[in-house]
Amino acid sequence: MNILMIGAGSMSEALVKGWIDSGISPQTITMTNRADRARLFALAEQYGVRTTTDEQIDRFDVIVLAMQPDGVLEYIKQHRWTDQLLISVAAHITPVEIEAHVTCGAVCAMPNTPVAFRTGMTGLWFGDHVSDIKKRQATTLFERVGETVETDASTMPYLMAAAGCSPAFFYEIVGAMTPVLTKAGFNESAARRIIAQAMKGSAELLLHEERPTAELIQDVAAPGGPTDRGVHVLREHQLAEAMHAALMESAREDV
Template identity: 75%
Template sequence: MNILMVGAGSMSESLVRGWIDSGIAPESITMTNRADRKRLSELANEHGVQIIEEESIESFDIVVLAMQPEGVLEYVKRHEWTNQLLVSVAAHITPDEIEQISGCGAVCAMPNTPVAFRTGMTGLWFGHQVAMEQKQLATELFLRVGEVVETDETTMPFLMAAAGCSPAFFYEIVGAMTPVLTEAGFEAQQARRIIAQAMKGSAELLLQDARPTDALIDDVAAPNGPTDRGVQVLRTHELKKIMRAALSESAREA
């Protein structure tokens, strides 16, 4: 399986990092970009992938379009397609648009950067021309770097907001909590690790325990104890309303 990564930015590198860590041979991955040759050389040195300036599409089975959205359809138009599986990770593009131009099956994938550590969450929106084996291939590829959920035109914006945008929401929360610990005497990096590790453990618990979130809160919040009082502060300031508004806004934009 030969994979071409068109675009060598943070999303492309995160996927490549995760895929190599999952056992895909670096030599079977080729990366290209538009102009920044230095960046390509750095990626080749760091990950052992192939790099290329002028790609011939026919030598690849899977082509991942990992550039900014405005470049995607123009790139598809400029090339001859035989029977590649096209995977676009760009927002605002539909698989049907890509299929109409290329004549090949296309998948719009919405991963997030944790794919680098194989803890990603990817939404896959399959075009009408994607064959069953291609569907399986794309699903397996993204399962190597985290979890996968099938999306469509209606659900994709919400998946994108919940998985793609929400890491920034969590960083905002960590950024707000960290000073409380540094003011108490912890080093900044130590403070960040304490909060991040607590979030990581809580996320693990959420993945393992299907009970409603209120039941999980009850497990750790004795009435009028420190956790309960903290939770009451969040409720007084209507955190639920804020998070709902943030997610809805990101989904609207998506």
């Protein structure tokens, strides 16, 4: 299986890193971009992937469109498509828009950057012309770097907000928590590790639990104890409303 990555930015790199760590040979991955040759050279050095500045798309089995969304349809129209597995990771581009110009079918995937460490969450929206074999191939590819969920026109914006955008939301929370620890005497790196490990552990527990989050909070927060008092402060400051509003804003399509 030969994979061509169109675009060599942060999302493309995260996928390539995760796929190589999952056992895909770097020599079967080719990356390209539009202008930044130094970036391509650096990626080839770091990961051992191939690079090209003159891609011949019919020589690849899988093509991943990982450029900015505004370039996707233009790129699609400029090339001749045969029977490749065509995957776009661009936000707000739909399979219908792509399939208007190709006969091979289109998969719109929405991964997030944790795919670099094979802990990604990827939404997969299959176009009407994607065969079952290609659906399986695309799902297997993204399962190598995390979990997948099938999405459609109505769920994709919310998957994107909750999985694609939320790493930034979590970093915002970490950024707010870190100074409290550094002021207490931890260095920056230790403070960050403490918070990140606590988040990772909590996420791991959540993935093994079915009970509502309110009950999980009760497990940790004895009435009147430090956790309970902290949770009250979060509620007074309306964290839940802020998170809800952030997700709704990120999911908006009319901007």
